[in-house]
Amino acid sequence: MDIDIDHLRGWIGREEVHAEPLTGALVGRFNATFDRTSSLDDGAEAPPMIHLCLGQPTAPTTELGPDGHPARGGFLPPVPLPRRMWAAGALEFHAPLRIGETVRRRSVIEDVVLKEGRSGPLCFVTVTHHVESGNRRALTERQDIVYRMAQATAPGTPSAPPAPEGRSRRSVAATPTLLFRYSALTFNGHRIHYDRSYTRDEEGYPGLVVHGPMQATMLLQLAQEVRGTPPARFDFRSLSPLFDTHDFTLNAEEEADALRLWTARDAGPVAMEARARW
CATH class of the missing domain: 3.10.129.10 (Hotdog Thioesterase)
Incomplete structure (x- = not known):
């Protein structure tokens, strides 16, 4: 498969912003999923990693690809490899998210790299998320997404x-x-x-x-x-x-x-x- 890496690297520097209120109801569902308990009151600290439940893409069902992900293109580059997974990540926590505040995430594509793996070509897309809670810097997250061939x-x-x-x-x-x-x-x-x-x-x-x-x-x-x-x-x-x-x-x-x-x-x-x- 020919992959135009120069074209895909044209996505480097692209940004998108999502914002969503952090509610006690969401914290309750998060805690129930992991069999944990914590305060659900406004102003209380929210559990770490709950930011992954906020501001997620909401593509219409008709715009999903065959794997259930949003179709390629848009914010993420249109990598032609059919399989996509989250390969790695790194998080720095600056301040806790708090219930009742609006959480804002600014996402930036930092790099797009093509490598050769045992099963064929691998394309790695690195995204950095800058997350604020109530206008305070809350955390910085790097995500490494890998695309590969079907096998x-x-x-x-x-x-x-x-x-x-x-x-x-x-x-x-x-x-x-x-x-x-x-x-x-x-x-x-x-x-x-x-x-x-x-x-x-x-x-x-x-x-x-x-x-x-x-x-x-x-x-x-x-x-x-x-x-x-x-x-x-x-x-x-x-x-x-x-x-x-x-x-x-x-x-x-x-x-x-x-x-x-x-x-x-x-x-x-x-x-x-x-x-x-x-």
Whole structure:
């Protein structure tokens, strides 16, 4: 496939802005999804990572692509590769979001890079989100989105060794209900998270795919639980997919200046790795 990378790099510097009030009702749905509790009153601090549920694209159903994502073009470059996933991210937290405030996100395309992977061409799009809450700088987030070719079998790391068990460890039941709830929270129409026949027949996966952002959210929650306070910086990277065919674990291990975290299914390789710093 010929990919005009110079054309795609013309999207570098493009911006879009979304704003949405952060309500106690949304916090309640977020907490219910993750089996957590917190104040729902105006002025209270909202849970970290809830910004991923705000200001999401609202393309009409008729403008969605076959995978359930909005059709290519517009803010994101029209990469011709058919499969899109969130590969990695980095967050710096400056101040908490607060219930009752309007959260504003300014998104900027920072880079578009074409690489060659084991399965063919890979196109990486880097987006930086600048998030404000009530006109205060709240967080800065970098997202690395990867586009790849369709293939008969799903990508993974079958030769990777089984993940170790962390000193702090939690088990998560990867149910279709959990995946559906998180898709609904984030208004995410990507069919790999809820449409089993599409996921199996079109993308080559054995089951529904566990969201990368949801794994990242759970790992940050574990970091907050271990240290007693949310981190100031959180970096993560997806290494292999998780599916609803197996439960998975959240793991944490202390390091000299950070907390190392990862997800994995039983006897499986590391799926997502992360580091939290305070």
